[in-house]
Amino acid sequence: MLSExxxxxxxxxxxxxxxxxxxxxxxxxxxxxxxxxxxxxxxRSMGAIPPEERRAFGSLINEAKSYxxxxxxxxxxxxxxxxxxxxxxxxxxxxxxxxxxxxxxxLHPSTKVLDELITIFTGLGFTVAEGxxxxxxxxxxEALNMPKEHPARDxxxxxxxxxxxxxxxxxxxxxxxxxxxxxxxxxxxxxxxVYRCDADVSHIPMFxxxxxxxxxxxxRMSDLKGVLELFIHRVFGSNTSIRLRPSFFPxxxxxxxxxxxxxxxxxxxxxxxxxxxxxEILGAGMIxxxxxxxxxxxxxxxxxxxxxxxxxxxxxxxxGIDDIRLFPENDRRFLAQF
Ligand code: PHE
Numbered sequence: 001m002l003s004e005x006x007x008x009x010x011x012x013x014x015x016x017x018x019x020x021x022x023x024x025x026x027x028x029x030x031x032x033x034x035x036x037x038x039x040x041x042x043x044r045s046m047g048a049i050p051p052e053e054r055r056a057f058g059s060l061i062n063e064a065k066s067y068x069x070x071x072x073x074x075x076x077x078x079x080x081x082x083x084x085x086x087x088x089x090x091x092x093x094x095x096x097x098x099x100x101x102x103x104x105x106x107l108h109p110s111t112k113v114l115d116e117l118i119t120i121f122t123g124l125g126f127t128v129a130e131g132x133x134x135x136x137x138x139x140x141x142e143a144l145n146m147p148k149e150h151p152a153r154d155x156x157x158x159x160x161x162x163x164x165x166x167x168x169x170x171x172x173x174x175x176x177x178x179x180x181x182x183x184x185x186x187x188x189x190x191x192x193x194v195y196r197c198d199a200d201v202s203h204i205p206m207f208x209x210x211x212x213x214x215x216x217x218x219x220r221m222s223d224l225k226g227v228l229e230l231f232i233h234r235v236f237g238s239n240t241s242i243r244l245r246p247s248f249f250p251x252x253x254x255x256x257x258x259x260x261x262x263x264x265x266x267x268x269x270x271x272x273x274x275x276x277x278x279x280e281i282l283g284a285g286m287i288x289x290x291x292x293x294x295x296x297x298x299x300x301x302x303x304x305x306x307x308x309x310x311x312x313x314x315x316x317x318x319x320g321i322d323d324i325r326l327f328p329e330n331d332r333r334f335l336a337q338f
Contacts, residue, residue: 001049002060008038009064016071022079029072039065109338110208110327113235113315114191117210120234124227126187126212131174133193137164143176143294144251152250157197159205167195171211172251172308175287178213179295184302185216191311201323208311213287215297215304221254224284224305232260232281235318239266243278252285252306263317279317282309 012032019025032039042061049057107115118128131139137148146152156169174190182188190211199205214223225244232240240263244256260281262273269275284307289299312324319338321327326334 001053001057005042005057005060005064008032008042009067012039012064012068013071016068016075019075022076022083025072025075025079032068033065033072039068106335106338108327108330108335109315109319109321110311112338113311113318114208114210116235117231117311117314118189118191120231121189121210121212124187124230126189126214129174129178129188129190130192131168131171131177131190133168133195134161135166135168135173137166139173139177140166140168140170143291144172145288145290145294146250150250152248159195159197169196170194170308171209172306174211175213175251175291175306176295179215179292179297184297184304185214187214188212199325201325204312204324204328206328207324209308210311211306211308213304213306215287215292215302217302219286219303219305221286221305224286224307227305228258228282228284228307235314236260236263241267242281244284247283247285249283249285251288251291253288255283255285258282258284258307264320281313281317282307284308 012028016025016028019028029037031037034040039061043065046054046058046061122128140158141150141153142148158169159167161167171190171192171194174188174192178186178188178190192208193206194209195206196203197205212227214227225242229242232242239261241261243259245259247255247257249255258281259278261267262270262277262279264270264272265277267277269277273279284305287304287306292299292302312327315321315327316324
C-alpha cells in the first residue's frame with residue numbers, strides 16, 4: 001500500500017511537471033486531487049488500513065498531497081505568467097509612432113467672408129433676415145419699383161420658374177418682405193444665394209449677396225457713407241478710401257455705385273483696376289419712397305438707405321482670386337488656401 005502511494009506520487013509529479021498547458025495542469029489537478037481523484041480515493045480508503053499502519057500511511061499520503069498541490073500551483077503560475085508576457089508582447093502599443101494624418105476640412109472662402117460681414121454688421125446693431133431663393137416676381141421686381149416690362153429688369157438675367165415666380169436675382173427681394181412684417185425703425189442685413197443666367201471669369205449663375213438696409217426718421221446719405229466706410233475699413237484696412245458715383249436703381253433714389261481704392265496697387269493704377277486706381281465694390285442708395293408705399297410705411301415720415309454687395313466679389317479682392325468660376329468647383333487645392 002505504501003509503495004503504491006509512492007508510485008502514484010511519482011507518476012503524478014512527472015505528469016504535472018511535463019504538462020504543456022494551463023488546461024493540462026488543471027485536468028491533472030482533477031485527475032489526482034479532485035473529488036474522485038486517484039489520491040483522494042486512496043485517502044478515503046484509510047478506514048480499511050490496519051490501525052498500526054494508519055499513522056505511516058496518513059503521513060505519507062498527506063505529504064504526497066501537499067507535494068502535488070505545490071507542483072500544480074507552481075505550474076499554474078508558470079503558465080499564467082507566460083500567457084501574460086505573451087499578451088504584453090502582442091498587444092504592445094508604441095506611443096512614439098507618429099500619428100496618422102487625418103485631413104481636416106476648412107471653411108469655403110464665401111462662408112468666411114459672409115461670416116466676417118455678418119459679424120461686422122451685427123456689431124453695428126443690424127439683425128439678420130432671410131427670404132426664399134425661389135421668389136415671387138412681386139418681391140424680386142414689382143415691389144422694388146420694377147413693374148413688368150420695366151427696362152431695368154434687363155439688367156438682371158433672370159431664371160424664370162413661371163410668369164410669376166423667379167429664382168431671386170438679388171437679395172433686395174428681402175427688403176419689402178421684411179418691412180411688411182416689421183414696423184420701422186429697422187436695421188437689417190439679408191445674406192444669401194442669388195441666381196443669374198450668366199457665366200464668365202467674373203460671373204457665375206449662383207453666387208452670394210449681402211443686402212443691408214436701415215430705415216428710421218432722419219436717415220441720410222452720410223449715414224450710408226459712414227456705415228459703408230466702416231465696413232470697407234474693417235475688411236480691407238483703414239487705408240482704403242471709398243467714393244460714391246451717381247448710378248441708377250429703380251428701388252433707390254438717389255442711387256450710387258460705391259468704389260474703393262484699388263487694394264492691389266493702392267490707387268496708383270494697375271490692370272486689376274484698369275489703371276483707374278478704383279474698384280467698383282457695391283451698389284447702394286437712399287430707399288425710394290415707392291418702396292415704403294409697397295411695404296405700408298409712411299413715406300413722408302421715414303427715410304433710409306439700402307446697399308447690396310456680392311460676397312464672391314469681396315472674397316476675390318480680399319484674397320486675390322482672379323476667376324470667380326473657382327468658387328463652386330470645390331477643388332480642395334483651391335479651398336485649402338484660405
Ligand atoms: N440689388 C442690386 C443688385 O443686385 C444692388 C443694390 C442693393 C443696389 C440695394 C442698391 C440698393 O445689383
